Amino acid sequence: MVRVCVFCGSKTGNDSEYAEAARCLGREMVSRGVGLVYGGGGIGLMGVVADAVLEAGGEVIGVIPDGLAVEEVMHQQVADMRVVPDMHRRKAEMHELSDAYIALPGGVGTFEELFEVLAWRQLKIHGKPIGVLDVRGFFGPFLEAIERSVMEGFMKPKNRQLFVTETDPAVLLDQLLGMAGAV
Numbered sequence: 645m646v647r648v649c650v651f652c653g654s655k656t657g658n659d660s661e662y663a664e665a666a667r668c669l670g671r672e673m674v675s676r677g678v679g680l681v682y683g684g685g686g687i688g689l690m691g692v693v694a695d696a697v698l699e700a701g702g703e704v705i706g707v708i709p710d711g712l713a714v715e716e717v718m719h720q721q722v723a724d725m726r727v728v729p730d731m732h733r734r735k736a737e738m739h740e741l742s743d744a745y746i747a748l749p750g751g752v753g754t755f756e757e758l759f760e761v762l763a764w765r766q767l768k769i770h771g772k773p774i775g776v777l778d779v780r781g782f783f784g785p786f787l788e789a790i791e792r793s794v795m796e797g798f799m800k801p802k803n804r805q806l807f808v809t810e811t812d813p814a815v816l817l818d819q820l821l822g823m824a825g826a827v
Contacts, residue, residue, distance in 0.1 A: 646821065647679040647705070649742035651757040652689035653750030654717075662749050663692045665779040669746065669813040670696025676817060681741045683734065684708030684726075686719030689748050694719050707737045735760065744773040744820045749782040765806050773823040774807035775816045783809065 656663045666689045673680055680697045683690050684706030697704050698721055706725040708718055713727045728734050735757065747758040764770050776783050787809065793799040810816035 646677070646743045647681050647703070647741055648673060648744045648746055648817070648820070649681040649738045650690075650693055650746050650748060651750065651754045652682070652693060652748035653754055654683075654685050654688040654690055655751070656688050656692065657749055659780060661780055662689060662782075665777060665813060666692040666748055667696040669693055669748070669777065669817070670702070671700050672814045672817050673697060674700035674702035676821065678817065678821070679703035679705065681705045681707065681738050683738075683753075684712070684719060684722065685717055686721075687717060689750065691719060693748070694722060698722070705741055707734050707741070709734050739764075739770070742772065744775070744823075746775045746777055746816065746820070747783075748777050749779055755786075762806050766803055773820040775820045776807055776809045777813060777816055778809050778811050 652666060670680065670693045674697055679702060680694065682694060685691055685708070694704050694706070704722050704724065706719055706722040708725065708727055709730050710727055712718065718725065726737060728737055745761050747754060761774055765774060790799070790804065794801050794804060808816065808819050810819065
């Protein structure tokens with residue numbers, strides 16, 4: 645089975661469009677036979693995407709650090725929940741289980757996870773496709789920062805292709821699944 649690791653917020657944000665995009669992504673994943681690997685939370689966009697996959701009968705694997713594996717945070721309905729000692733092991737395990745990555749809106753943790761897989765891809769540590777679901781223009785400043793880095797000579801222009809950006813979850817999934825190494 646193909647699995648996509650989804651990085652996203654432990655909050656739902658101020659607009660219902662964020663949660664709707666997470667729900668839509670979860671449903672689209674199941675409709676394509678794609679499993680979800682994610683941070684194990686039952687809260688925020690993490691919980692929304694996991695609930696959508698579970699409700700549609702799909703595979704969900706949660707990976708959560710021991711310190712966050714408390715009832716208020718950990719998703720209680722995910723049967724395959726892997727509790728790991730720390731964040732480093734969490735990211736390593738999520739990487740091992742996944743064939744591609746998608747970032748939804750989120751905070752510092754989401755950005756850190758996205759930047760790490762981008763750096764790994766740039767360094768050829770992996771060749772897995774990376775997608776950014778740009779809900780409500782959330783990732784606009786990120787995309788501007790990438791462009792500025794290229795313009796200022798800190799990043800090679802070819803590294804713009806390390807990831808794809810899309811506003812529609814179905815289109816993004818199809819792009820990632822069509823890329824080499826995702827199937």
